[in-house]
Amino acid sequence: MTDVRELQAQFDAQRRAFAAEPYPGLAIRRDRLTRLATLTRRHRDEIARAIGRDFGHRAEAETRLAEVATVLQAVRHARRHLRRWMRPRRTPVPWRLKPGRARIHRQPLGVVGIIAPSNYPWNLALLPAVDALAAGNRVMIKPSEHTPATSELLARLVARYFGAEELCVVLGGVETARDFAALPLDHLLFTGHADTGREVARAAAANLTPITLELGGKTPAIVCRDVDLAKAAERIAFGKWLNAGQTCIAPDHVLIEASRLGAFIEAMRRTVADFYPRGTASEDYSAVLGARQRARLEGMLEEARDHGCRVIALGERVELPGGGAKLPPTLVIDPHEGLSLMREEIFGPWLPIVGVRDLDAAIGHVNAGPRPLALYAFTDDPEQRQRLLETTHSGGVVFNDTLWHNAVPALPFGGVGESGMGAYQGEAGFLRFSLERSIFLQARRNAVGLLNPPYRRWLLRLLGL
Numbered sequence: 001m002t003d004v005r006e007l008q009a010q011f012d013a014q015r016r017a018f019a020a021e022p023y024p025g026l027a028i029r030r031d032r033l034t035r036l037a038t039l040t041r042r043h044r045d046e047i048a049r050a051i052g053r054d055f056g057h058r059a060e061a062e063t064r065l066a067e068v069a070t071v072l073q074a075v076r077h078a079r080r081h082l083r084r085w086m087r088p089r090r091t092p093v094p095w096r097l098k099p100g101r102a103r104i105h106r107q108p109l110g111v112v113g114i115i116a117p118s119n120y121p122w123n124l125a126l127l128p129a130v131d132a133l134a135a136g137n138r139v140m141i142k143p144s145e146h147t148p149a150t151s152e153l154l155a156r157l158v159a160r161y162f163g164a165e166e167l168c169v170v171l172g173g174v175e176t177a178r179d180f181a182a183l184p185l186d187h188l189l190f191t192g193h194a195d196t197g198r199e200v201a202r203a204a205a206a207n208l209t210p211i212t213l214e215l216g217g218k219t220p221a222i223v224c225r226d227v228d229l230a231k232a233a234e235r236i237a238f239g240k241w242l243n244a245g246q247t248c249i250a251p252d253h254v255l256i257e258a259s260r261l262g263a264f265i266e267a268m269r270r271t272v273a274d275f276y277p278r279g280t281a282s283e284d285y286s287a288v289l290g291a292r293q294r295a296r297l298e299g300m301l302e303e304a305r306d307h308g309c310r311v312i313a314l315g316e317r318v319e320l321p322g323g324g325a326k327l328p329p330t331l332v333i334d335p336h337e338g339l340s341l342m343r344e345e346i347f348g349p350w351l352p353i354v355g356v357r358d359l360d361a362a363i364g365h366v367n368a369g370p371r372p373l374a375l376y377a378f379t380d381d382p383e384q385r386q387r388l389l390e391t392t393h394s395g396g397v398v399f400n401d402t403l404w405h406n407a408v409p410a411l412p413f414g415g416v417g418e419s420g421m422g423a424y425q426g427e428a429g430f431l432r433f434s435l436e437r438s439i440f441l442q443a444r445r446n447a448v449g450l451l452n453p454p455y456r457r458w459l460l461r462l463l464g465l
Contacts, residue, residue: 056324
């Protein structure tokens with residue numbers, strides 16, 4: 001546990017180190033990124049074991065795919081493009097100011113703080129760090145207290161590969177997180193629940209710390225009438241039950257024409273049986289992290305049953321050694337909007353399927369709620385795709401699949417409104433953690449002196465002013 005004095009001392013050390021080296025060169029930045037990749041690649045088996053201990057069971061393939069590979073890919077992308085990102089960018093100058101010149105200089109901010117969640121404890125701690133280190137900053141990470149084995153491993157490995165003045169990990173609980181958010185950081189990125197995001201924003205506001213919030217929400221999947229239901233079911237099932245639904249961009253609920261509802265349910269049954277031949281006991285199906293989260297999810301499902309919803313469990317609950325549990329993939333058919341299942345982010349393996357009249361009704365359903373972090377739409381019709389893009393808002397959009405926009409390093413990742421503010425990843429992340437400084441270079445011989453007082457009215461007319 002890190003107390004407030006130790007936390008302040010770590011911050012002060014990074015601030016001093018940044019003052020001594022305010023603009024690290026390309027070689028230094030690439031070296032830091034390489035060490036981050038080496039740390040992840042060399043210890044991927046330890047990472048998988050630590051995450052498995054924290055969850056009770058996490059499918060190893062999911063850890064390699066969603067935690068390890070994503071960080072390595074982000075480092076490769078940043079190293080490949082870093083020289084171009086760092087290069088000052090020339091901009092046009094109005095003719096009245098020529099022959100003066102202008103450019104934008106991209107400069108590190110200083111010390112960047114990252115508060116990471118528990119659902120992807122390696123990925124969501126280090127992906128923002130890749131962008132912040134590429135931009136030339138010092139970085140402090142506060143990982144989740146709900147994944148102690150992973151957080152302790154991260155702290156130990158970071159201390160082995162980095163000096164504390166470059167990159168450090170701060171361990172602790174809720175009080176440590178509050179103290180962390182209250183530091184006068186140069187930027188703070190938080191990933192987690194919207195209610196906690198509001199608290200983080202209030203703490204950061206005292207220092208006018210710029211913040212990026214990644215908050216999740218009610219991500220819809222719209223299935224249009226022109227697509228093959230078996231294929232749509234396969235892609236929705238992959239996105240939903242990866243990590244047992246504990247993904248901020250997982251499909252939260254499905255909107256489909258009521259006439260196709262029965263056929264879609266059967267397609268989902270077949271898909272889940274194909275994905276997990278041994279049901280919930282399959283090694284490829286992950287556990288839900290934490291007794292409190294499991295109780296919340298079970299309360300949601302019980303409320304839906306009490307209100308007469310049709311609930312279709314596609315497996316059995318499996319108890320794990322050490323007190324963990326796997327909750328089965330479960331469909332909830334046509335829940336009404338007042339249920340917590342439809343008001344709150346589910347963040348688990350329950351999947352509401354809602355029958356709607358047509359695409360207009362689906363769009364109206366989406367627009368009636370807070371703007372989601374992602375929107376998934378299954379259609380091959382270009383006109384319907386364009387209509388969805390023009391009439392809805394979300395952080396990201398994927399057509400005919402789920403999740404994969406987040407695996408494209410050149411695409412910004414972020415939310416809008418209730419699902420967050422600001423975006424990072426790739427060049428967007430580099431810019432998020434950089435100061436774009438405006439530079440104007442006046443030419444030795446110029447005519448701006450003609451605009452000094454006393455003002456010449458004829459000259460102003462000539463210049464169109």
